[in-house]
Amino acid sequence: MGAPREERVITPTDEGVDAATTGEEALTSTDADGHPDADAAIVLGEDPPSARVPLDRRRIVLAALDHIEESGLPTLTMRRLGTRLGVEAMSLYRYVPGKEELLDAVVDVLLYDMHADPEVFASPTAGWQDFLQRLAHGVRRVALAHPKSFPLVASRPPEAPWLRPPLRSLDWVETFLAGLCAEGFSDEAAVAGYRAFTGFLLGHLLLEVSTLGADIGPLDVLDDGEEDNARLREFPTVARLRRGLGQDHAAAEFEVALEELLNRIAAIRVEL
Known part of the structure; x- marks a missing residue:
């Protein structure tokens, strides 16, 4: 009779290793580009992205403002903004009808900052x-x-x-x-x-x-030091x-x- 078979306790870390070694991909609540997948989140027993932090118009506008300051206005899209907030882009349209309205709302925030200045x-x-x-x-x-x-x-x-x-x-x-x-x-x-x-x-x-x-x-022609x-x-x-x-x-x-x-x-x- 051979030696008793050793039972292995699989930890979450081990599961990730096993998936990699067997060629199976672990299910995650985001895709390869970091975009949220609400369906996968539910399958995994997680809260869908939109349920983690409730959305509201001000939160969306402030996130857009942060994105512009970090990455520049030309890079702002509803999809990227949704990714930043952990929701599908379509979820944003309940609060902001489109990008034009979003930019107007960003201006409103800037003007409000002046009112808040003591x-x-x-x-x-x-x-x-x-x-x-x-x-x-x-x-x-x-x-x-x-x-x-x-x-x-x-x-x-x-x-x-x-x-x-x-x-x-x-x-x-x-x-x-x-x-x-x-x-x-x-x-x-x-x-x-x-x-x-x-x-x-x-x-x-x-x-x-x-x-x-x-x-x-056209005004953005100042010397950048690389001339x-x-x-x-x-x-x-x-x-x-x-x-x-x-x-x-x-x-x-x-x-x-x-x-x-x-x-x-x-x-x-x-x-x-």
Whole structure:
């Protein structure tokens, strides 16, 4: 009689090894690309992906915002967003009808961040200059926090065609105009101030976020440091001053330009 057969206790790790050695593939709740498989999850006795963390519109929009900042706007698709959230892409459409609506919702989140900024006031409390300085810096903080998403503020259609980014929502324009009118601006001066203020902010901040990796189309042509130095030999002055041209003085330049803008608005107030 031979030696008694040794019983083997199969652990989860062993099962994975056995599957590999026998050529059998272990069933998983995601496919090879990482996309969730709700049916497989149920077969395995797991909660389907959508049941693990309940979906809602805000969670989807914030995930889209995170994706844009990590991977860039051109890579955002509903399928990739679904993968990020652990659900099938079709599950997203219950909360966001499509990608266009999703991008509009991302802009809404950016504008809401300004409302949530404790340094930005809803009305002047220490003069209109302080009011506008706080508002300008609040917009810049949003741009710096979400540089790759910020260009959407300029590119998405506003609530009305006569609204100008980045103050492109009716509530922010109401805040701006009512604040200036309360400080003695005429209607004409308040409107002119709004146009000057938004033009300054948009131009400055789009250029600034482009240096932080934002895709802003034709403006996105700043030197990335990889240009062939041989070509610069044809432009000796540019070559000599290149180091200075590449230095980051965005914060100081913003302050100087903002002061000049406020002086310009002060002149508009008197003239109109």
